[in-house]
Amino acid sequence: GENVEQHPSTLSVQEGDSAVIKCTYSDSASNYFPWYKQELGKRPQLIIDIRSNVGEKKDQRIAVTLNKTAKHFSLHITETQPEDSAVYFCAEGGGNTPLVFGKGTRLSVIA
Amino acid sequence: EAGVAQSPRYKIIEKRQSVAFWCNPISGHATLYWYQQILGQGPKLLIQFQNNGVVDDSQLPKDRFSAERLKGVDSTLKIQPAKLEDSAVYLCASSFGLDLFEQYFGPGTRLTVT
Numbered sequence: 058g059e060n061v062e063q064h065p066s067t068l069s070v071q072e073g074d075s076a077v078i079k080c081t082y083s084d085s086a087s088n089y090f091p092w093y094k095q096e097l098g099k100r101p102q103l104i105i106d107i108r109s110n111v112g113e114k115k116d117q118r119i120a121v122t123l124n125k126t127a128k129h130f131s132l133h134i135t136e137t138q139p140e141d142s143a144v145y146f147c148a149e150g151g152g153n154t155p156l157v158f159g160k161g162t163r164l165s166v167i168a
Numbered sequence: 169e170a171g172v173a174q175s176p177r178y179k180i181i182e183k184r185q186s187v188a189f190w191c192n193p194i195s196g197h198a199t200l201y202w203y204q205q206i207l208g209q210g211p212k213l214l215i216q217f218q219n220n221g222v223v224d225d226s227q228l229p230k231d232r233f234s235a236e237r238l239k240g241v242d243s244t245l246k247i248q249p250a251k252l253e254d255s256a257v258y259l260c261a262s263s264f265g266l267d268l269f270e271q272y273f274g275p276g277t278r279l280t281v282t
Binding site: 063091099100101102103106146148155156157158159160161 | 210216270271272276
């Protein structure tokens, strides 16, 4: 990975609404795209990841989509709950190249 | 399974002093990473080990930072001398292998340089 841009930097949604966070990258060799959730003062934890041979992956309320042609991938959280409030980081890497992380999105779910 | 362990959890030092951080990865994980996370930013890789060999240290400020993983298990990261801009959380992570395996993070060490 070389560089990854993450938007938005902050996001507020009402409980029950959906949240979408988007990342774009520049390295066409990247083939692994994880998303991490980091609660205040805690360690980053992997919530979902996708590899370049797949366009979409779902796990309950969380989904990730990947568009390799456009070099962007997105995190979708449906039916948001207050416990979804955290900072979310995307990352990208490929083969033996290290992961490069985005700057994070602070998600606030308002009850 | 036990997670990645790090110590200390917090450290406050004055600039120009030295500090060392310790990490014990998940048992059986060959790959170990040290990240620096400055407040409000994503983790930035400092160094990556595969067993006891360095895979990538291109972003490690080698004039002041050093790291080792002598026996391929535990690792230490040292800063000597520290600067104010080194204030950050230092995260250790480990994974089973090199290629796209999930990275498990430790709780981090919060370093404050005054």
